[in-house]
Amino acid sequence: MSDERALPLPNPGPRPAGEVEELRRIWAAPKGLRFLTVINNNYIGVLYVGAAFLFFVLAGILALMMRTQLAVAENDLVGPTLYNRLFTMHGTVMMFLFAVPVVEAMGVLLLPNMLGARDLPFPRLSAYAFWAYFIGGTVFFASLFVGWAPAGGWFMNPPLTTEYFSPGFNEDFWLLGIGFIEISAIAGAIEIIVGVLRTRAPGMTLARMPLFAWAMLVFAVMIILAFPAVILATALLELERAFHWPFFTAEAGGDPLLWQHLFWFFGHPEVYVIFLPAAGMVSMIVPTMAGQPLAAQRLVILALVATAFLSFGLWVHHMFATGIPGISLAFFEAASMAVAIPSGIQVFAWIATFARGRVRLAVPTLFVLGFLFIFVLGGLTGVMVAAIPFDWQAHDTYFVVAHLHYVLIGGMVFPLFAAFYYWMPYTSRFPLSERVGRWVFGLLFAGANLTFFPMHVLGLAGMPRRVYTYQSGLGWDAINLASTAGAFVIAAGVLLFLVDVARRFRMSAEDNAGDVWGAGTLEWLPGGNYSNRSIPVVTGRYPLWEQPGLAKDVEEGRYYLPNAPTGTRETILTSPLEATPQVLMRMPVPGWAPQVAAFFTAAFFMLLTVKLVWLAAACGLVAVGALLHWGWSLDPPPLPDAVDIGGGIRLPAYASGPTSQAWWAMAILMLTAASLYACAIFSYLYLWLVAPGTWPDASALPRSSYPVVSAVLLVASSAAFGSANGSLARGATPAPAIAAAIVLALAGFGTEFASHLAVDPRASAYGAVVHLFVLLGGFFVAVAVVLAAFAMARRLAGKLDRVRRVTFDNARIFWHYVVAQSLVGLLLLHGFPRLAAP
Amino acid sequence: MGSGLHALRIAAGIVLWAVHFALVYGSTAFACARGAAAAVPWIIGSATVVAALLAAAIAAVEWRRREAFESWLASGLAAVAFFAIVFEGVPVLFLAPCA
Ligand code: HEM
Ligand SMILES: [Cu+2]
Numbered sequence: 001m002s003d004e005r006a007l008p009l010p011n012p013g014p015r016p017a018g019e020v021e022e023l024r025r026i027w028a029a030p031k032g033l034r035f036l037t038v039i040n041n042n043y044i045g046v047l048y049v050g051a052a053f054l055f056f057v058l059a060g061i062l063a064l065m066m067r068t069q070l071a072v073a074e075n076d077l078v079g080p081t082l083y084n085r086l087f088t089m090h091g092t093v094m095m096f097l098f099a100v101p102v103v104e105a106m107g108v109l110l111l112p113n114m115l116g117a118r119d120l121p122f123p124r125l126s127a128y129a130f131w132a133y134f135i136g137g138t139v140f141f142a143s144l145f146v147g148w149a150p151a152g153g154w155f156m157n158p159p160l161t162t163e164y165f166s167p168g169f170n171e172d173f174w175l176l177g178i179g180f181i182e183i184s185a186i187a188g189a190i191e192i193i194v195g196v197l198r199t200r201a202p203g204m205t206l207a208r209m210p211l212f213a214w215a216m217l218v219f220a221v222m223i224i225l226a227f228p229a230v231i232l233a234t235a236l237l238e239l240e241r242a243f244h245w246p247f248f249t250a251e252a253g254g255d256p257l258l259w260q261h262l263f264w265f266f267g268h269p270e271v272y273v274i275f276l277p278a279a280g281m282v283s284m285i286v287p288t289m290a291g292q293p294l295a296a297q298r299l300v301i302l303a304l305v306a307t308a309f310l311s312f313g314l315w316v317h318h319m320f321a322t323g324i325p326g327i328s329l330a331f332f333e334a335a336s337m338a339v340a341i342p343s344g345i346q347v348f349a350w351i352a353t354f355a356r357g358r359v360r361l362a363v364p365t366l367f368v369l370g371f372l373f374i375f376v377l378g379g380l381t382g383v384m385v386a387a388i389p390f391d392w393q394a395h396d397t398y399f400v401v402a403h404l405h406y407v408l409i410g411g412m413v414f415p416l417f418a419a420f421y422y423w424m425p426y427t428s429r430f431p432l433s434e435r436v437g438r439w440v441f442g443l444l445f446a447g448a449n450l451t452f453f454p455m456h457v458l459g460l461a462g463m464p465r466r467v468y469t470y471q472s473g474l475g476w477d478a479i480n481l482a483s484t485a486g487a488f489v490i491a492a493g494v495l496l497f498l499v500d501v502a503r504r505f506r507m508s509a510e511d512n513a514g515d516v517w518g519a520g521t522l523e524w525l526p527g528g529n530y531s532n533r534s535i536p537v538v539t540g541r542y543p544l545w546e547q548p549g550l551a552k553d554v555e556e557g558r559y560y561l562p563n564a565p566t567g568t569r570e571t572i573l574t575s576p577l578e579a580t581p582q583v584l585m586r587m588p589v590p591g592w593a594p595q596v597a598a599f600f601t602a603a604f605f606m607l608l609t610v611k612l613v614w615l616a617a618a619c620g621l622v623a624v625g626a627l628l629h630w631g632w633s634l635d636p637p638p639l640p641d642a643v644d645i646g647g648g649i650r651l652p653a654y655a656s657g658p659t660s661q662a663w664w665a666m667a668i669l670m671l672t673a674a675s676l677y678a679c680a681i682f683s684y685l686y687l688w689l690v691a692p693g694t695w696p697d698a699s700a701l702p703r704s705s706y707p708v709v710s711a712v713l714l715v716a717s718s719a720a721f722g723s724a725n726g727s728l729a730r731g732a733t734p735a736p737a738i739a740a741a742i743v744l745a746l747a748g749f750g751t752e753f754a755s756h757l758a759v760d761p762r763a764s765a766y767g768a769v770v771h772l773f774v775l776l777g778g779f780f781v782a783v784a785v786v787l788a789a790f791a792m793a794r795r796l797a798g799k800l801d802r803v804r805r806v807t808f809d810n811a812r813i814f815w816h817y818v819v820a821q822s823l824v825g826l827l828l829l830h831g832f833p834r835l836a837a838p
Numbered sequence: 839m840g841s842g843l844h845a846l847r848i849a850a851g852i853v854l855w856a857v858h859f860a861l862v863y864g865s866t867a868f869a870c871a872r873g874a875a876a877a878v879p880w881i882i883g884s885a886t887v888v889a890a891l892l893a894a895a896i897a898a899v900e901w902r903r904r905e906a907f908e909s910w911l912a913s914g915l916a917a918v919a920f921f922a923i924v925f926e927g928v929p930v931l932f933l934a935p936c937a
Contacts, residue, residue: 205907206907206908206911207907298907298910298911298914299914301911302911302914302915302918305852305911305915306914306915306918309852309855309856309915309919310918310922312856313855313856313859313922313926326933326934326936330929330933333929334925334926334928334929335922335925335926338921338922338925342918577844577908685864689867689868689871690871
């Protein structure tokens with residue numbers, strides 16, 4: 001491709017003095033107390049990784065307590081109540097507060113530089129996601145100290161977790177805390193999808209995109225599709241606990257298995273949500289350490305996407321022991337076996353890359369090798385438990401504990417340590433010590449195997465999981481002691497790692513240690529808080545290897561956007577497939593709104609947990625206020641002239657509609673909503689399937705005039721919004737038509753609400769699920785109304801016209817979506833029972 | 839071509855697989871809960887044949903344009919979907935429904 005390499009540089013000449021200083025000034029992090037308002041991805045990324053690692057250490061301490069208790073038979077260090085809380089908190093914190101956030105954090109830290117952008121497209125959203133998670137997570141963890149920690153296991157199966165069997169606040173902490181943290185994970189996922197698809201350096205087509213970016217894209221899409229299921233599940237269980245809506249109570253037509261379906265529809269993909277980004281990191285590290293492009297890159301991409309979608313068809317393998325029809329189990333068994341194949345493809349690609357190159361045995365390489373070993377073992381036991389007869393044998397024994405830790409520690413903790421060592425010079429002035437690193441690796445590798453290998457044997461010898469003690473003389477004593485010793489070896493390794501980090505990690509964007517490995521991808525370009533001085537054109541998969549002089553040209557400002565032409569933070573929005581420059585996107589600067597909003601949303605959820613309803617409501621209001629304040633500063637005034645970024649390219653500095661980043665965020669948000677709604681529809685049909693007896697016959701349903709009137713009003717409100725759009729395009733005010741749309745939608749919703757007043761949500765699962773739909777419908781209509789009223793206020797303030805119209809467009813597409821969704825709800829609630837009635 | 843259309847083409851195989859999966863799983867659960875076991879093999883069998891043929895067709899069409907990475911990926915995903923669909927449908931030949 002030498003012809004491409006010879007492309008003329010966009011800004012070949014020398015640059016005027018002072019440009020770098022200006023970039024530095026614009027992108028500088030705030031100082032003093034205002035540092036808390038920082039939004040640059042490199043700072044938020046490091047804080048985010050640090051917080052996630054803190055939770056790893058905390059959950060690890062809980063694990064040590066458990067292992068100490070189990071070291072000898074009939075130990076009375078930890079009683080049964082505390083032990084239940086310990087394993088619940090350990091599992092929950094590891095999965096929800098460590099594993100998912102830490103990969104999201106790595107994405108925030110690495111993606112912009114890897115893609116050649118100045119920052120992620122919604123920096124305040126990342127800041128919000130981080131603070132919400134950090135504050136919420138800390139409070140959640142602290143529940144342990146006041147005896148309020150949940151004890152229902154990390155998957156919280158009812159009926160154990162219903163109010164009857166678990167009174168008190170404990171399980172509510174799980175439901176509201178985790179439900180809330182999942183919302184922050186979704187916020188981060190939206191950020192990552194738009195970032196990967198719209199802010200890649202010019203020329204970085206999908207085929208040239210680094211594998212970590214591919215993995216993060218797949219990861220984020222999986223979050224969007226899977227996490228709403230657990231959010232809905234937590235909402236249902238909370239409704240049952242707080243208001244006695246019997247979704248899971250069999251006597252009233254509910255079914256505890258509904259929880260398991262919803263939870264595992266999220267929970268199995270969750271395993272790959274954790275594993276795929278780790279695989280993406282490995283796919284970045286292996287080529288560098290082998291000095292070779294990754295073998296079979298296209299196949300690896302295919303494998304990533306294939307694993308992701310197949311993993312959505314696996315959830316029932318966590319329910320093999322629940323009495324589902326055999327043939328249904330067989331689908332899931334088949335799919336569970338099939339999903340091992342794409343993982344195998346990736347493993348072979350890494351091995352082939354190593355085999356082709358001259359491997360450098362640095363610490364990241366060691367962790368990758370350790371990962372391969374442990375993960376392959378975990379995969380093998382996974383294929384074992386995917387065989388139904390074996391699963392019935394091993395279910396709920398230590399065999400499963402061994403399997404899941406092999407997969408999780410092999411599949412994500414080892415790659416993560418590889419990544420810490422590999423990318424430390426990217427974010428710190430000094431790399432970590434190679435010599436200490438070998439010790440860390442040795443301790444972790446030996447410790448992990450010593451802790452978890454014996455657990456396979458324990459499981460086969462019949463030791464159940466989640467027991468706080470056991471009798472001696474069952475042949476379990478020595479094995480348990482060995483396992484406990486292993487846990488302390490792991491702890492020593494983690495401690496050594498922390499000491500080394502404390503000694504050598506000095507955060508720095510400008511004088512970081514830099515490209516110590518001789519890597520090929522863009523994050524190793526020299527830069528500062530503004531990321532790269534100029535935004536390069538990419539002609540291959542490993543630009544630093546293939547485009548000689550790239551680093552120098554970028555640093556001298558010879559590529560695109562070597563300065564800040566609009567005088568504020570900015571980056572280039574490119575097209576999603578070919579990455580051609582489309583818009584110069586102006587970006588926000590630090591302010592208090594995201595942090596205030598995060599703090600008060602967290603407070604809202606936590607106060608709700610302990611039933612301080614009024615205080616919670618007050619906090620909720622403050623949070624909404626902060627969000628509106630934040631929203632007000634979105635959609636800055638358009639600039640009249642296009643901006644020159646070099647190479648004869650002039651980009652508009654304003655966009656609305658499908659080229660704007662806001663439109664993409666809204667589209668993804670609607671996808672999230674659709675996934676949530678689909679899970680609600682599934683719940684409705686599922687409950688009808690298990691207990692049709694609680695469904696009314698046609699005569700007991702609301703009269704059919706109700707849904708007809710409601711549908712007409714809703715469609716009319718959509719039409720009104722459409723005419724508001726027409727007015728705006730003509731330059732007239734859209735406000736009256738928006739007002740009409742609001743009134744019509746509220747009337748439409750009100751009609752639907754009134755039609756179900758005769759049904760008691762507490763009387764039966766039917767009543768509960770009907771009112772669930774009313775609740776959901778009301779929530780969505782309320783959000784749409786707030787967005788619409790917001791657009792009207794913008795008009796009154798002179799911030800909305802035929803050009804400057806992003807807030808209006810967002811309200812509009814969301815509006816039509818909500819109307820369409822409500823119509824589906826009407827069909828389901830009023831049409832389906834008539835159809836299904838005998 | 840719009841990027842929306844491209845995304846749809848890349849996702850076609852996945853969507854097909856998801857629809858087949860939901861149909862097969864949902865209808866089996868329904869038929870077994872309502873005592874219609876005899877219908878299960880027919881539903882699964884016909885859904886699997888139709889979905890597998892469609893997936894194969896998508897894979898073949900996209901394969902002809904495979905120099906473009908997006909088409910290569912679309913073809914590969916449809917091929918994976920084909921195997922997954924067949925794999926998940928085959929048990930119907932060996933197992934008694936609703937047992
Ligand atoms: C670092 C060393 C670790 C040790 C020593 C350890 C130890 C343990 C122990 C002793 C249990 C309880 C077994 C029982 O009583 O049933 C457990 C459960 C569990 N662990 Fe770990 N673990 C470690 C790391 C991890 C990691 C990294 C993850 C996830 C990313 C994880 C996820 C879980 C989960 C999900 C459970 C099940 C909790 C439940 O039964 O509800 N662990 N672990
Ligand atoms: Cu699973």
